[in-house]
Structures are given as C-alpha cells and as structure tokens.
Amino acid sequence: MVLEAIRYHDGNLQILNQLKLPHQVEYDEVRSAEDGWHAIKDMRTRGAPAIAIVAALSLAVELQGNALSNKSDEVLAFILEKLDYLVTSRPTAVNLADAARKLKKVVENSAKRDGADGAAVSKAYCDAAAQMLIDDVADNEGIGKYGAEWITKHSEGQGVSVLTHCNTGSLATAGYGTALGVIRSLHTNGSLKRAFCTETRPYNQGSRLTAFELVHDMIPATLITDSMASALLRLKGPSEKIAAIVVGADRVAANGDTANKIGTYQLAITAKYHGVKFLVAAPRTTIDLDTKSGDDIVIEERPGREVTMIKGPRFDGVDVDVSTTEIVSIAANGIDVWNPAFDVTPASLIDGIITEIGVVEKGGDGKFDLTLAMEAHNEGIKPTTVGGL
C-alpha cells in the first residue's frame, strides 16, 4: 500500500487524518474551502506542500459540488475571495500563498477569454488545482534524486546514514516527500545505511509520522528524541556516523534563510559544530524571493496545550489499545508556555538547498543566489528539461 495523504478523484477529496496517526488510518472527506481551512488549521493535514494542495483542492470540490453562476466575473470573484480566506489558515509555509497567487492568475486569465462563462472559469481553476497534485510528486522525485547524488558525492565510503527532523514525506506532500524523499532515494539506490529521525516536539511529527513512514516503507531507521541529536553526531560507528542532516522547509527567503519546524535551527548549529553537512530540501514553490531574509518571516505560534498535553491510546505496559484516546497532562498546571511552530535557520549554517532542478550551493561570496532557480520556475520549466544546476 502506498501512503497517500491526499486522495482526489472525480471531484471527491479525502485527507488522511494525521491527528490519528500512527495508531489509526482514517480518511476525512473535505467538501468545501471551509472544510479545507479547518483541516489545515487543526493539523489533520500538514506539511508545506500538502497544505497548499489540500487548500487548492478543497475549493475545487466546492466548485464542482455546487451550482455556480454562469457569469464569469461572479465565479472569478467567488474564487478570489475563497483563496484569500484559505491563505489565512496557517501563515508560515509559503507554498499556500504561492499556490493561491498562481491559481488567481489562472482564473483571471480564464475570465478574460472571449465567451468565458462561470463554468469555464471554474473548470480552469479545478484543472490547475488538480495539476498541482501531479506536479508536486514529480518535483519531489527530482529533489530525492539530486539530494541523494549530492550526499553520496560528498561522503566517504560505501553508504551513508542521515538524520532528519519533523515529517517531510508522503504525509507532508502529494507523495514521495522532500527531505524524506532524499532518504527514500538513497535507500532505493542501496546507498542508505540508516535514517535517524527526531521525535520533533511538541507535535511529534517525527515519532508519529516520519517513524510511521519509515516503518511502512521498511527503511532501516532509528528514532531519537530532539535532545539526543548532538550526542548522535559524536558517534563514529559504521551505521551511526551521520553524513548529513536533511530537513524540509516552510519558507526559504531570498538569501537562503530557512523557516522550518521548531528545532531545525539547533540541528544546524550542532551540524556546523560537528562538521556535518546540513541540507534543506524544498521544491521551488517553497522559495520566496519576495521575503528578503528570515527576519521577515512570520512564525506561527500554536496553543500552549500542544506543549503541556500529549494525546494517544492507552498503553497497559504490553499492548496499545487503539480503540482508546487519552489526553494526558505532562506539565505543571499553570505554567506559561511559548510554542512557536517554526524557527529560522540562517543561510550561513546551510550547505545546500536541494530543489527539483538541482542543489543550489553558495557562490564564492559565501551567499546563495536563488534567482536562477526561480527564473526557471517562473517560466514554468519542468525538472526533466533543466537538469542539475
């Protein structure tokens, strides 16, 4: 069985409810933009690319399931308003804003065509939204290929072990994954000794989701708590010696500063200290040239209860009872909590940004130049026609 976070067929959208993983595999139907907004806000679906695609498709199913005006300008106004609403669901990942901007352009162009009616504008929207699901998988396969090649080239000996953070796999994307796509590609090539994943407090995307994907795909893998990363980087055993830390991204600013899951920054610092390569894997939909540096990125803050409480099925010391769900307090009542969902890793700590057209490295001035990658992106050039940067 292939893990699918998003199922979209014939105007029907189902999302894998990631709040129930790893213990229950349950799909929720999304029937409208409002359903999509709540699924994203509640984190039943999450991960920068998946958020964008679910938002786009949630409006597509609403358009297909309801009677629409036959006037193109009315359907256009409806779509533009819903896209603005969807973008408010989560602020840090840029993929959603990028998708909304592109979809707006599609429907604006469609409405301008001679004889365009409401149905034509709606169809243009739905076709473009469905294409995003397809393109994301192709992009991720490109990221996997280039990332695996880069890591292999920069490592000694046969086979590598890598550490990753949060969840960037099939569950966070349309399929295959970004950083986890690189791990998948290394594994497929026979070049992976072992993947290590952090549990990724406070929301445990690592222990609940990445570990689930790694076990599901039978990739040799070990779970660590976030606080074990530096100790791991000191190990030099044949499987434990870490060749690279590979993470995903929610927004890469023009200078390469990268917002990603909270805890990424401290991993980059420890990588630099230990002389371990630190790589960001992201499709170009995550690169935002309009954001000049990490200082301009809005960091989402989430409820304190995500830090003070933990949810899961009852464990009696031997078995997990998946029919139960308990919420357990793990902090002193009354304590104040700070819960930023993301942090910003400065470009100076990043060795390469793995995109679907190749790995962007720093130039002689020690800075990333992401404009070349983005020029090709804006011209709509497909990964297969560009090759490595």
Ligand SMILES: CSC[C@@H](O)[C@@H](O)C(=O)COP(=O)(O)O
């Ligand atoms: C390919 S997913 C990249 C990032 O979105 C991922 O690393 C991450 O930070 C996800 O955060 P989440 O809060 O689970 O949506």
